[in-house]
Amino acid sequence: MKCKWCVCDMDGTLLNSDGLISIENESALKKLQEMGIEVIIASGRTDLMMKSYIKQLELKGHIICCNGGLVKKIETDEVIYKKLIDKETAEKVIKYCFENAVNFLVYTIDMVYSNSENQRAKYYENLNSSLSQEFRIPIDYIEYAEIDKLLEKDIFKVLIIEKDDERKDSIARHFSDVTELAVVTSAKGLLDIMASGVSKGDAIKKLSEELKIDLKEVIAFGDNYNDLEMFEAVGFPVAMENAVEDIKAHSKFITRSNDESGVAYAIDNLFLKHKQS
Structure with a gap:
């Protein structure tokens, strides 16, 4: 070929x-x-x-x-x-995660944001300690009260981390009804949420x-x-x-x-x- x-x-x-x-x-x-x-x-x-x-x-x-x-x-x-997740929809996703104790990462153009006590974010922090400065992943933590500040950023994706399959499937069903979103499993325990059509x-x-x-x-x-x-x-x-x-x-x-x-x-x-x- x-x-x-x-x-x-x-x-x-x-x-x-x-x-x-x-x-x-x-x-x-x-x-x-x-x-x-x-x-x-x-x-x-x-x-x-x-x-x-x-x-x-x-x-x-x-x-x-x-x-x-x-x-x-x-x-x-x-x-x-x-193609970005629109601000209103991103707000709904992030608030849902906080209100339901769901671990998440938010991908923006220059930073990865996480809820506190998220083990996946801690993994990347530990990884950073073994990497030179140019390869380190920029990570910051946010609280519920800081959602408005986060929404000032362009948001490409929200990654849901949920090891329990039943709970992950329930989250997927919840967001699959949102027409502004595309929802897909990318690996075991991971759910990717992007703008519709992505x-x-x-x-x-x-x-x-x-x-x-x-x-x-x-x-x-x-x-x-x-x-x-x-x-x-x-x-x-x-x-x-x-x-x-x-x-x-x-x-x-x-x-x-x-x-x-x-x-x-x-x-x-x-x-x-x-x-x-």
């Missing part, structure tokens, strides 16, 4: 269970870049959480963040596309229109429900062995798991070997 872009989800796909990019995945993606193929990370994360990975892979093109709510040019930090697939379409790229010439890797629209948009979707069944059903190839460098395995066997022959 002709390939112009290789688009990779991060958690559960490009990253292993330790949150690292394996040497094999790094090598395979760098080989693609040497061949003139752009490697694009498409993640539910904000780019503030991806700086070290961008550096490791030496990416120079574009990045899709917040499940498609934000698309940026890496080298210039230029915003190519963005998806990785929609972001890829907008970027391809901007750069005149035929999506039939795009390969994409993913593992969870927030990758579904991306799989439907591209020419060659590849599911991880650890992917949910809906993603596997929409794939053209199922590679090894994220803990077995599945991205590299697929690139080597479906693309690089063919090129070398």
Whole structure:
């Protein structure tokens, strides 16, 4: 197949269970870049959480963040596309979280906000202690009384952290009735809330229109429900062995798991070997 872009989800796909990019995945993606193929990370994360990975892979093109709510040019930090949660709707979501003791993170252009005593935020704080200043994730904590101050920011996504499946499903049902919102599971215990219409697939379409790229010439890797629209948009979707069944059903190839460098395995066997022959 002709390939112009290789688009990779991060958690559960490009990253292993330790949150690292394996040497094999790094090598395979760098080989693609040497061949003139752009490697694009498409993640539910904000780019503030991806700086070290961008550096490791030496990416120079574009990045899709917040499940498609934000698309940026890496080298210039230029915003190519963005879609925000409107202020009134964001207020309802954040108030619901405070009033129902739901842990959350709010992604803005320059800061990640959290409720206090949120263990996921504490994890990022601990991670920061091992990172150099340029790669640290900016985190701040807010209280209920500070919601108005937070709403002065552009909000791309609210991440709900809830390990109890029944409670998470209940929260998802509550917000799925809000027409201004898109709600999707991105990993076990995580619920992503964005503006209506936001998806990785929609972001890829907008970027391809901007750069005149035929999506039939795009390969994409993913593992969870927030990758579904991306799989439907591209020419060659590849599911991880650890992917949910809906993603596997929409794939053209199922590679090894994220803990077995599945991205590299697929690139080597479906693309690089063919090129070398």
